[in-house]
Amino acid sequence: MNKEDLFKLLQSFKNEEINIEHAAKVLEELPYKDLGYANIDNHREMRTGYPEVIYCEGKTIEQVSGIIRYMMGRNNNILATRARTEMYQAVKEFCPEAEYNELGRVITIRKKDPGETETYIAIVAAGTSDLPVVEEAYETARILGNKVVKVNDVGVAGIHRLMARMDVIRGARVVIVIAGMEGALASVVGGMVEKPVIAVPTSVGYGANFGGLAALLAMLNTCASGVSVVNIDNGFGAAFNASIINKL
Amino acid sequence: MNKEDLFKLLQSFKNEEINIEHAAKVLEELPYKDLGYANIDNHREMRTGYPEVIYCEGKTIEQVSGIIRYMMGRNNNILATRARTEMYQAVKEFCPEAEYNELGRVITIRKKDPGETETYIAIVAAGTSDLPVVEEAYETARILGNKVVKVNDVGVAGIHRLMARMDVIRGARVVIVIAGMEGALASVVGGMVEKPVIAVPTSVGYGANFGGLAALLAMLNTCASGVSVVNIDNGFGAAFNASIINKL
Amino acid sequence: MNKEDLFKLLQSFKNEEINIEHAAKVLEELPYKDLGYANIDNHREMRTGYPEVIYCEGKTIEQVSGIIRYMMGRNNNILATRARTEMYQAVKEFCPEAEYNELGRVITIRKKDPGETETYIAIVAAGTSDLPVVEEAYETARILGNKVVKVNDVGVAGIHRLMARMDVIRGARVVIVIAGMEGALASVVGGMVEKPVIAVPTSVGYGANFGGLAALLAMLNTCASGVSVVNIDNGFGAAFNASIINKL
Amino acid sequence: MNKEDLFKLLQSFKNEEINIEHAAKVLEELPYKDLGYANIDNHREMRTGYPEVIYCEGKTIEQVSGIIRYMMGRNNNILATRARTEMYQAVKEFCPEAEYNELGRVITIRKKDPGETETYIAIVAAGTSDLPVVEEAYETARILGNKVVKVNDVGVAGIHRLMARMDVIRGARVVIVIAGMEGALASVVGGMVEKPVIAVPTSVGYGANFGGLAALLAMLNTCASGVSVVNIDNGFGAAFNASIINKL
Amino acid sequence: MNKEDLFKLLQSFKNEEINIEHAAKVLEELPYKDLGYANIDNHREMRTGYPEVIYCEGKTIEQVSGIIRYMMGRNNNILATRARTEMYQAVKEFCPEAEYNELGRVITIRKKDPGETETYIAIVAAGTSDLPVVEEAYETARILGNKVVKVNDVGVAGIHRLMARMDVIRGARVVIVIAGMEGALASVVGGMVEKPVIAVPTSVGYGANFGGLAALLAMLNTCASGVSVVNIDNGFGAAFNASIINKL
Amino acid sequence: MNKEDLFKLLQSFKNEEINIEHAAKVLEELPYKDLGYANIDNHREMRTGYPEVIYCEGKTIEQVSGIIRYMMGRNNNILATRARTEMYQAVKEFCPEAEYNELGRVITIRKKDPGETETYIAIVAAGTSDLPVVEEAYETARILGNKVVKVNDVGVAGIHRLMARMDVIRGARVVIVIAGMEGALASVVGGMVEKPVIAVPTSVGYGANFGGLAALLAMLNTCASGVSVVNIDNGFGAAFNASIINKL
């Protein structure tokens, strides 16, 4: 529930379109709703401008379904990340409009049009193996109402592929750079644009990659200014961040 | 040299205010100037909107002086970070307007007014021991032309101190959070504002802090959305990033 | 066998309720019982006030069953942690009163009433994904005779959920804080209560979480006083510790 | 200012022993006092039962002196840890009753008698090289009003030395175990007492000790129940924790 | 082939019990035999007193079978460690006298009596979960001709169990200590005996155990003299080492 | 497409053997071809002398098939590393001449004869368990047109096996050394030859091997001059590097 929703609710009550019991029930759960295993933070949208997101890792199918059911009742758009196929199947049963991005492991449910910004976020990725993180970032940015342009497989081993796409990257308001292995793409892009760059190290690679640690350290130590970093494989976090900046 | 400077130069040449030798010499060094030990990236300002910054760690006093001397000749504002006192003293001799922030170890030289934005960057710090990083961030943000508000010593051990200052933090366009030890401040602030938060882990702490690693990992793993991270003690990087966002 | 049990045994023998062979056999195994693959520490209850607990990881089903069979013969309450479902099924066959907490992977057998303290232990957890550790702690604290209150899903990303429950947390005699990701909850709670806080980092999270290392380091580096830490995911250890303090 | 102090203040005001300006000034700073470089958390004593402590590492002599000066004006007992000799000398000038434990690097100022508990805390240390951490813990526990017994140099390499002192250790209400190298002392003591054990790993050792990491990991992985851990070399944290438990 | 075998061979040839072709073939492979995928070091027994051992991890069933087949032809006793059940089944087919210790994952084949020393090796283990490493060490020591005594489940959490067995431990010529978690047993035993102690850290434990790292670091940092360390879970290496010492 | 191919194409066009549409289409994709999920770097062969290689880890079977299909159309030799059996089976269907090295997990397709150098690369490996890396290196070196000699199972534990093969190693123009565990073979070989040595640490080993970290650090710290290192298990990288040097 964002501020606009709150105003509408109060107005409807005043106009006697809804009765006092209904209004009270909704307002009672305004700060958060306790489901026993989860406290849904209904206030977040009002506080931060964004609804709560469901991080599915480590939750049971029942818990995920329960949370989505409750949130649907409040007419929110819903984003569930790191969702396994079986979770999507369970949700699909009671919510046929749910969509699933298999590569990105993301469930989205659109109850209202999230809109689309005029400026866009560029998602730039080093290789084909980084696509799952790209898709998580893409779905997140889209449901938060952003225009997005994807630039895939432009790692620095063949830097002319990147150069050929610099115009579209420079045109963005915010740039997300996703790379595994040595993560050099973030520094190269960071040195060529005057926009905020959010770098996402991925766990792609082997050997001394140590699950993404190599790319993470590289991105934190970038010699380019204007680059900040989120957790390994955290496409969601990068897109959420980019969305805030894109909408400033 | 930014675009405006380039236009002026060309105009001056056309108006015959400067001769062709002068114009050619300046333009010849437009991409970069090779000093032997350093290639000054004169093109950076045009490309990224910001002049090159001197990172003094690992450089000799002679090298730092040489670079500053050259850049002064091009009428740039100058920012030199991680500068030891002796470096400042050497620079002071040939550049009396140089200023030194001792706590932040930063030399600044203002050849032209950097201006001041209407919106401001909030720099929020956990403890008194984090002040050197605060000052580095402050000087960087200021010379890049930003309004800045500092909120010091509001670590989560006494969270009411933070709550008392939330209004000024929420009023910012971008928030920098600086914290050592367990770095929890970034998550708490990130959960309460709807602005981009740039987190800077510091090496403050001891024992299992491992030179800032504890705070770094904590900030990368934040449960709050909208937080991105820069390198340990990297006040400069956070402020540079915040400045780009503040000026979008 | 605790001191009270020992007194009863000796009294029964004196009163000729049991014969000398029986008494001798029980006393012979007072220090420990060698099962070949395990030495049951029968003396522990007398020495530390608590019976031995079975840590099932790395043991075979036969070993776990054998140990439980032996301990049942001595009329102890039994706690087996990290027990797989098949272990429970094997135990159930010869001990129908055995109970299994599936989420917490804990088998409990109650041969005598453990009682319940007047003061209580608060178990405070950051997120739904931390529930397995919560349940391990809960079962441990209960069988050791403690009153327990659980406060779930109050992570710092929505700190008002925590504030709404501070009364119940402040009312406890000991507080257990369970959190993964950046583990900031321990510092925030630690700064607000005047009770001992035992922090349990969990392996919940991904990327640079490194199996709970991020939360562990954060908790060890807490800026709040009064917080101590146990091993990653060690709900049992936290509850055991809390029980000792709660019963002082 | 604790609750008792607050009651006295209000009573004095009502009895017209102090005027309204005086009372207002004190109350105005009740939540915290902003010194510019530090926010003194005056409310902590009321909230957690203990006054704020000054952690001197990373602070300048001027900052430490300024904070102590302010706190003295509020009649608090003062504890400053990790204080260098020069800090003590600076404080001594304006506060002659300040005392300095050189080995433990602790400054203490007693404005009121902290009292002494009937039950005691045992501080058990493995070797002579651990004494600086012992002394930090000792001074902390004493100024917080605890009776303390020290048991030095009883490392497990000569375990009969420990056995000879078990009576005094078992008699304590809380036990602090301080050990470097492999930190085995914590497990051995933990297996023999039925009291809460707070383990402090120290950075004593060399080679693969990695600054205390070996002892830290050992203590976190202890096979003994009832042991919790604080940061490497954190004598203060252990004693603070022990004091809370000792006074429950 | 050890020196005794070589003497016998030459004698048999001289006595015309074997012909020159036979003798030449055996001697030709004296340094090593190239199987394509493996070079069997036939010379090792002569050089170091012990035959080559087959480390099965990372080898295919065919490779293991091939190596054993070849070695059988040379009449050696054979030890194959880290062998999976299927490997044993494959070997069993062409070598019915092969034996398998399932817990220890070791295949042994006895072509000649390895003998038994008068002095013995004590294998002391902390817990039931360490038994696989115990068994690997046991089988190794036995086939190398040593008398062995096992002392299981005497971890320091119940130190009286260890004390009760000190006589048998002190009676050994070499002591192997096997422990996971915090590995404190090595230090405690090391402080009580005047014999060489070989410590084996195991990967038993969870959380901050990091696959045996905690026990490994603890053992390397032991405060007891006379303790040396082998790789994590390396029961074979410890027993091999102990055997050399036991037979000096 | 290498320079020779380009010349042929232009000549064919001039000779009217191919029409302008055909020539244009090929040249249009000269820099790279965008398949949506991948940008094939067609220019690499001209730029670096070697065609692009397909790293299959993290790619779907569809993606790998699609890339190979496209590259086949350009008449290139193809190398696909880290390919699972199912990938090979999918490729086999549309490309019967594809070959699969199962141990090395490599698919190769030869459209033109890669030739064979007169000088050779020696691949020296420590143990049988290192063979998968050996095979990856072997296939890579072969398809790039190199003569290769393999020297298997000559680890330093039986150094006479290595000595017996030094002639063939010294005769090579470049030496690849592949070893897991402690990786000492690289230093020993490096001390005995006057040729460039490329060391490949493998993840073979257990316990404190930490996935190849032990061998990696050892090789980086070699006391022998002339040794450089590639990533853990990176047989491809070593062979590619060796090929460049062999063909200088």
Added chain:
Amino acid sequence: MNKEDLFKLLQSFKNEEINIEHAAKVLEELPYKDLGYANIDNHREMRTGYPEVIYCEGKTIEQVSGIIRYMMGRNNNILATRARTEMYQAVKEFCPEAEYNELGRVITIRKKDPGETETYIAIVAAGTSDLPVVEEAYETARILGNKVVKVNDVGVAGIHRLMARMDVIRGARVVIVIAGMEGALASVVGGMVEKPVIAVPTSVGYGANFGGLAALLAMLNTCASGVSVVNIDNGFGAAFNASIINKL
């Protein structure tokens, strides 16, 4: 005080050579002597066959002097490791027969002849920079009564230097191998002798050596059997261990 000393004392008392007060005083301190800051383990020699050794790191000059003074009164040979020059100078004043090995940082005092074994310990070192560890090991082995042969600077980069000395190494009863950098020497020696090898990694090296970690991991992962490892730079521990074995 060893068993022989004890027998003499009792005999002297019986023979009335010493009076009862004298005998009682000595026996009173038999288990240990509490100096306040240290508990001298007088019983160790009887229990383990070796007197206590003073590890000077982290102790003050006063503490070291005090401990030595006390031990001198009991007529022990004394070994103090990691002793700074100033410590030696302080000891020299009250004990003129004290000797100092500056390179090895070891103080030795001989009150009785330690004897010399017939068999010898070989100390084999990789490079000149490892000499401090060699000297610590040498002094330790000598005062414990061992014959010692040193073989310096035989690192594997020039393996013929090692081969030239193999006879003297093979002739030893125990071999200590000391090496930094990649520590390969331990594996090479271990593969060529049939004696127990104790490996000491040193912190010699730079870059990815990480203070000896590279050599430590290499030695723990050795492919040679019969090698065990002590802490980084721990020459004392290796020699102590070797002495026990040499004297079996």
Added chain:
Amino acid sequence: MNKEDLFKLLQSFKNEEINIEHAAKVLEELPYKDLGYANIDNHREMRTGYPEVIYCEGKTIEQVSGIIRYMMGRNNNILATRARTEMYQAVKEFCPEAEYNELGRVITIRKKDPGETETYIAIVAAGTSDLPVVEEAYETARILGNKVVKVNDVGVAGIHRLMARMDVIRGARVVIVIAGMEGALASVVGGMVEKPVIAVPTSVGYGANFGGLAALLAMLNTCASGVSVVNIDNGFGAAFNASIINKL
């Protein structure tokens, strides 16, 4: 002494230009010369084509002087790396032709002309702070007889500086890339040349650079083929390696 020198010596002896004592003395030390603290590997030049190099770290001034004195007597060119100024001053006294590169901390003595190759080695460095490693590599490559071209301060933050120098880099026979921070330069260069690239990570940077670990991991994980890596700050190793390749 290389092969040519050996031939000359034998010829001189045959021609009776030198007597048998002289020839014998030189030949006696052909394999190595034992100075007590060091075994000079005189045979290395014959075996590997290069004379032994003195690594000064951890050696005393006396040891370095002694080794140089001996080597001078054999008329070798001498290279001493990691040499402190005082070492140079000591050497200068008895060897006035010694030269010192202060930035690179390298002493060189030229007894015979090392010559100069026709092809050249390019040394490409990311920033001014990397110059000490550049100079160590430069001096090494020069005394080994190579032509060298340096390309300084072309880090990827301003990639046009690198592009402007690509011709000179592509013209080299071998390329050394030296970079700290995130080390991205190695990947970018590796993607653009068809020559062997030897990457040297440097310890330049701060925070999560961890002494060069970030750049090291990045370079090992490079997505560009043809790149191999040496130890952190190891300019010598890179140049030695490059020289071998340049002279193939």
